[in-house]
Amino acid sequence: MDLDLTEEQKSWRNLARDFAQNEVAPLVREMDEKGYMPPELIQRMGQLGFTGGPLPKEYGGAGMDYVSMALVYEEIGRVCSSVRGFLAVHVGLHALCIRDWGTEEQKRKWLPPLARAERRGCYALTEANAGSDVANMESTCRKEGEFYFLNGRKQWISNAMEADVALVFATSDRSLRHKGINAFVVETNAKGFRRERMTEKQLGHNASDHAxxxxxxxxxxxxxxxGPEGAGFKVAMGALDHGRLGVAAGAVGVGQACLDASISFANSRVQFGQLIGQFQMIQQIIAEMATEIEAARLLVYRAAAQKDQGKRNTTETSMAKFFATEAAARAANEAVLLHGSYGYSNEFPVERYLRDIKGYQIYEGTNHIQRIVIARAMLKGEGPKW
Ligand SMILES: Cc1cc2nc3c(=O)[nH]c(=O)nc-3n(C[C@H](O)[C@H](O)[C@H](O)COP(=O)(O)OP(=O)(O)OC[C@H]3O[C@@H](n4cnc5c(N)ncnc54)[C@H](O)[C@@H]3O)c2cc1C
Incomplete structure (x- = not known):
């Protein structure tokens, strides 16, 4: 078993680390306070090949493997969950879905501008009464001749205000539940398609656009x-297999950022005449955090490697999303405590990590739903194979 990264994987990681540390980090506090993501950052991710990600080169993609994709998301997540979130939706939930399910014509039309970040994508599944229970969706598609007519409402759609193209899910017959759902690639300037920014104050991901x-x-x-008529549910779930890997990798980044911040603070804060890092209780926190983040990282790389080998990875990806987001949430919680009152203000970044990580536990299937996915596979004898 070889757990070393290849030279190519290291080079993607280094490129993402440089981008995140040098181009995102200087802006992150202002982005969080103002609730805004500069479009230049997205264009830059296009130039660097991150938005092309694992899309094939023939469609303008970077052709990176999934381990490299995870490394890119980890490095960006380590600095800013909103930028990482943009990427996971644009690439994982939108573009990769078109790659997996699109006809040749659809792929040639949509993928190259998405890969270059000249056009932005979003994924519109969630509704007021259909969150975890996707099959309960109320948005409809009515077929007349060669056209469909879409009616309904979606909410919590990331990237939506700035997106040029939306992947929209709607049902042709609610009584058919999963089997009635269709997926459409809809241009956001289409007549009758309207977006409204969600203005409710949100806990984290302040620089993300939710509509x-x-x-x-x-x-x-x-x-x-x-995809074929009635295959929309499968399209939606396939997209989540990609998106969840991006969430899990981003969570490893958040956890690592909590660890970095905690080590730095423990090595500089003096109380009772000594560095707090000398107290065993602080050492316990650091040891547990470091071990959990390392375990999460291995689950993420394992799920990514399964994808690279073309193996089924739904259970492994769910495990990675579940464990990595829970581990990072524990790390963020402990990191704030370890910083004392300094961690409670935005003088240090750990309070942002704590606010942001909560979203990771909810989107792309809450962690209750991940437990269900994992348990069902285990009970059927379909767990990870070694
Ligand atoms: C920051 C953010 C970004 C998002 N971006 C997008 C996006 O880009 N596109 C999109 O389509 N959606 C997006 N979402 C929506 C997200 O995917 C949903 O919020 C999520 O799927 C949960 O749905 P819900 O909020 O309706 O909760 P519900 O499904 O109503 O769940 C409420 C509670 O019940 C639990 N629950 C539900 N069913 C079960 C069950 N069978 N067993 C046990 N527990 C259960 C849930 O785990 C949860 O704790 C985003 C959400 C957030 C917070």
């Missing part, structure tokens, strides 16, 4: 349906 989408008789040609 509600309203569809009123949005006309889409049948050539914009992704």
């Amino acid at each position: 509600r989408i309203f569809m009123d008789e949005v006309r889409v040609h049948e050539s914009q349906r992704l």
Whole structure:
């Protein structure tokens, strides 16, 4: 068993680390306070090949393997969850879904501009009454001749305000539940398609754009349906397998950032005449944090490697998402405590890590849902094989 990274993987990691530390980190506090992501950062991720990610080179992608993708997300997540979140949605939930399910014509049309970040993508699944229970969706698609007409509402859609293209899920027959769902690639300037920024104060991911989408008789040609009629649920779940890996990798980054900050603080803060890092209780926190983050990292790389080998990875990816986000949440919680009152203000970044990590436990399937996915596979004897 060889757990070393290849030279190519190291080079993607180093490129992402340089970008995150030198180009994102100087802006991150202002982005968090103002709730804004500079478009230049997204263009830059296009130039660097991050938005092309694992898309094939023939469609303008970078052709990176999934381990490299995880490394890129980890490094960016270590600095800013909003920028990492943009990437996971644009690439994992949107572009990779078109790669997996698109016709040749759809791939040639949509993927190159997405890969170069000239166009932005979002993924519109969640509704007011359909979160975990996707099959309960109320947005409808009505077929007339070669066109579908979409009606309904979506909420919590990341990247939506700035997106040029949305992957929209709607049902042709609610009584069919999962089997009635279709997926469409919809241009956001289509007539009847409206977006509204969610203005409610949110806990974290302050620089992300979250919106509600309203569809009123949005006309889409049948050539914009992704996958066969009725396959929308499978399209949605396939996308989540990609997206969850990005979330898990980003969580490793958040956990690592908590560890880095905690070590630095423990090595500089003096109380009772000694560095707090000399207290055994502080050492215990650091030891547990370091070990959990390392375990999470290995689960993420393992799920990514399974993908690279073309093996089924739904359970491994769910395990990685579940464990890495829980481990990072514990790390963020402990990191704030370890910083005392300094951790409670934005003088140090750990309070942002604590706010941001909560979202990781919720989106792309809450961690309750990940437990269900894992347990079902285990009970059927379909767990990880060694
Ligand atoms: C920051 C952020 C970004 C997001 N971005 C997107 C996006 O880009 N696109 C998109 O489509 N959606 C997005 N979402 C929505 C997200 O995917 C949903 O919030 C999530 O799937 C949960 O749905 P819900 O909020 O409706 O909660 P619910 O499904 O109502 O769940 C409420 C609670 O019940 C639990 N629960 C539900 N069913 C079960 C069950 N069977 N067993 C045990 N417990 C259960 C849940 O775990 C949760 O604790 C985003 C959400 C957030 C917070």
